[in-house]
Amino acid sequence: MNDLLPDAVERWQRIEGVARAVLAAYGYREIRFPVVEKTELFARSIGSLTDIVEKEMYTFEDSNHESLTLRPEGTAGCVRAGIENGLLHNQVQRFWYGGPMFRHERPQKGRYRQFHQIGVEAFGMEGPDVDVEQILMCVRLWRALGVDGLTLQINSLGTPAARAAYRKVLVRYLETRRAELDADSLRRLDKNPLRILDSKNPAMQDVIAGAPELAAHLDDESRAHFAQLRALLDGAGVRYEVNPRLVRGLDYYTRTVFEWASERLGAQSAVCAGGRYDGLVELLGGRPAPAAGFALGLERLVELLSPPAGAPANAPQVYLALIGTSVVEPGLKLAESLRDLGLRVECNCGGGSLTAQIKRADRSGARFALLLGQEEHEQHAVAVKDLRAGAGQELVGLAAVGDYLRRKLA
Numbered sequence: 001m002n003d004l005l006p007d008a009v010e011r012w013q014r015i016e017g018v019a020r021a022v023l024a025a026y027g028y029r030e031i032r033f034p035v036v037e038k039t040e041l042f043a044r045s046i047g048s049l050t051d052i053v054e055k056e057m058y059t060f061e062d063s064n065h066e067s068l069t070l071r072p073e074g075t076a077g078c079v080r081a082g083i084e085n086g087l088l089h090n091q092v093q094r095f096w097y098g099g100p101m102f103r104h105e106r107p108q109k110g111r112y113r114q115f116h117q118i119g120v121e122a123f124g125m126e127g128p129d130v131d132v133e134q135i136l137m138c139v140r141l142w143r144a145l146g147v148d149g150l151t152l153q154i155n156s157l158g159t160p161a162a163r164a165a166y167r168k169v170l171v172r173y174l175e176t177r178r179a180e181l182d183a184d185s186l187r188r189l190d191k192n193p194l195r196i197l198d199s200k201n202p203a204m205q206d207v208i209a210g211a212p213e214l215a216a217h218l219d220d221e222s223r224a225h226f227a228q229l230r231a232l233l234d235g236a237g238v239r240y241e242v243n244p245r246l247v248r249g250l251d252y253y254t255r256t257v258f259e260w261a262s263e264r265l266g267a268q269s270a271v272c273a274g275g276r277y278d279g280l281v282e283l284l285g286g287r288p289a290p291a292a293g294f295a296l297g298l299e300r301l302v303e304l305l306s307p308p309a310g311a312p313a314n315a316p317q318v319y320l321a322l323i324g325t326s327v328v329e330p331g332l333k334l335a336e337s338l339r340d341l342g343l344r345v346e347c348n349c350g351g352g353s354l355t356a357q358i359k360r361a362d363r364s365g366a367r368f369a370l371l372l373g374q375e376e377h378e379q380h381a382v383a384v385k386d387l388r389a390g391a392g393q394e395l396v397g398l399a400a401v402g403d404y405l406r407r408k409l410a
């Protein structure tokens with residue numbers, strides 16, 4: 001159970017805010033769909049022989065004996081929502097979404113059972129231009145967040161037919177090295193051999209390195225699509241590496257696939273992954289529509305942010321210390337009037353000595369402490385103490401204190 005404590009939430013909100021602005025700059029609009037869907041939606045789209053569907057889904061039966069699953073990713077739900085609401089047929093759409101995803105995995109650094117993604121999906125555009133646009137969107141996002149050292153790998157998976165031809169060649173090769181295959185790979189050999197190329201097991205890397213390349217089996221159109229993609233990336237000045245063994249863990253990808261990774265993350269190095277899935281809309285019952293998208297993992301991205309300097313962005317600006325029960329009522333009023341002016345005010349509740357309250361004021365991150373005791377109250381004033389400057393305090397009339405604080409905080 002991975003909790004996000006308030007300090008972490010502030011870093012997350014920074015990413016979310018930057019992402020929101022970057023996505024809007026490319027014309028992507030937010031869409032929200034449920035965290036739970038019928039199980040068959042994922043089985044059909046992700047592929048019943050993938051790791052996700054075979055062993056990572058949180059699936060349960062509801063009281064109507066309907067099999068439901070907590071979403072392990074967002075593309076399937078997004079496509080379902082798009083089809084059901086008539087948003088995909090003969091239209092160009094750019095959507096983004098964010099939120100929790102659920103996969104039953106062995107928890108470890110960078111791998112959680114509830115994790116969060118921001119994903120984008122574009123529909124109705126089949127050229128590599130939109131693939132490049134999405135990659136440029138990532139580049140802009142990394143830059144805006146000040147994250148560097150991310151490297152981009154790309155590949156083309158071709159059409160399903162080209163993949164089927166390659167699959168035969170791959171299986172023939174893997175059969176010759178059967179003795180070196182680990183248990184997972186042996187299991188995948190018949191069912192989903194391409195996934196063996198995605199194995200993270202170091203012992204498998206030699207077998208993988210010797211495998212025939214998919215590129216040699218690409219159909220002409222996919223080859224041209226990929227060449228154009230590379231030319232556009234070159235033209236845009238994006239650095240990338242062609243990794244002929246990059247495959248994705250989901251069955252629905254076609255042609256372009258890409259992945260951003262960082263060495264700083266250790267074993268779970270992938271931050272963002274995506275590509276084209278031209279057949280999925282039709283597979284899920286819509287009229288055929290080309291599509292491309294990616295999803296980025298927020299838990300991993302947040303690891304790459306440099307720690308924020310100074311007080312948290314939403315820390316109170318003013319801490320109001322109330323000395324004695326007789327000033328609670330005027331104190332609450334004063335706090336409200338300051339909030340009316342747009343100030344962030346933490347009001348001391350629950351009493352306590354002056355020293356204790358000043359300590360709390362200091363810990364709150366506020367710049368100013370206001371001290372209101374019986375004496376100040378009688379003078380219609382409050383003592384203002386700048387916590388981040390030297391000692392000393394100033395008595396300011398209640399009518400003037402709002403402007404006084406706003407001026408100092410400007």
Ligand code: ATP
Binds near residue numbers: 073112115269
């Ligand atoms: P991996 O190879 O690391 O298992 P994946 O191929 O399963 O990744 P995708 O389905 O492509 O991952 O999801 C996109 C991104 O979501 C990943 O690059 C990663 O940043 C993040 N992600 C995926 N699974 C998890 C998880 N269990 N915990 C945290 N982040 C995750």
Ligand code: MG
Binds near residue numbers: 249
């Ligand atoms: Mg995975």
